[in-house]
Amino acid sequence: MDIRKILAxxxxxxxxxxxxxxxxxxxxxxxxxEPVGWNVVQCVEHVGLVEERFLAMLRAxxxxxxxxxxxxxxxxxxxxxxxxxxxxxxVKVAAPEPTHPMNxxxxxxxxxxxxxxxxxxxxxxxxxxxxxxxxxxxxxxxFGSVNGLELMCIAAGHASRHAxxxxxxxxx
Numbered sequence: 484m485d486i487r488k489i490l491a492x493x494x495x496x497x498x499x500x501x502x503x504x505x506x507x508x509x510x511x512x513x514x515x516x517e518p519v520g521w522n523v524v525q526c527v528e529h530v531g532l533v534e535e536r537f538l539a540m541l542r543a544x545x546x547x548x549x550x551x552x553x554x555x556x557x558x559x560x561x562x563x564x565x566x567x568x569x570x571x572x573x574v575k576v577a578a579p580e581p582t583h584p585m586n587x588x589x590x591x592x593x594x595x596x597x598x599x600x601x602x603x604x605x606x607x608x609x610x611x612x613x614x615x616x617x618x619x620x621x622x623x624x625x626f627g628s629v630n631g632l633e634l635m636c637i638a639a640g641h642a643s644r645h646a647x648x649x650x651x652x653x654x655x
Contacts (some may be wrong), residue, residue, distance in 0.1 A: 484557070486613045489584075489609065490609070492566050492636055493639045496646070497599070497602050499601060499646035500527065500541060500649075504595060505591060506562075506650075507652060521584060522594075523652065524589075526649055527597075528585070528586075533582050534605055535596065536636060537637075540634065541608055541616075541621075545612070561633060562636040565640065566640040569636070569637045570639075570644050572644060602638075609635050612631065616635075634654075
């Protein structure tokens with residue numbers, strides 16, 4: 484199965500998040516969050532938490548369903564649509580409580596290392612299970628029933644979304 488487009492989404496969004504966070508110049512955690520939301524470190528921590536949550540969803544589906552049997556047809560058009568929707572800042576979405584930052588990191592670099600570890604685990608899982616990830620196996624609170632490939636497209640879009648949020652903080 485050719486997953487190069489999804490991998491490209493993941494690589495690009497990772498670079499976007501790292502570049503935006505480092506460019507913001509906020510290498511120390513602010514004592515008080517931005518007036519309209521989270522500071523840069525908190526945004527990066529949140530993205531890492533979501534990455535971990537998505538991997539847990541994939542593993543739970545694998546454990547429950549074995550990610551076995553016949554894979555459903557792949558819908559690359561839907562994958563791209565979900566990626567774009569997740570990346571868009573046009574619709575404001577409240578993060579679920581379990582993905583709120585816990586202020587575990589003091590610097591952008593520390594938070595980015597956490598994100599990169601979580602993202603690398605998702606990429607490994609995608610590469611190892613790509614052929615079986617077209618089975619609809621989970622419910623996403625915003626996007627409904629999604630398969631594992633679609634979930635990885637959402638993950639990529641989510642990182643891009645927060646890169647844009649960080650750039651807005653920097654200019655705002």
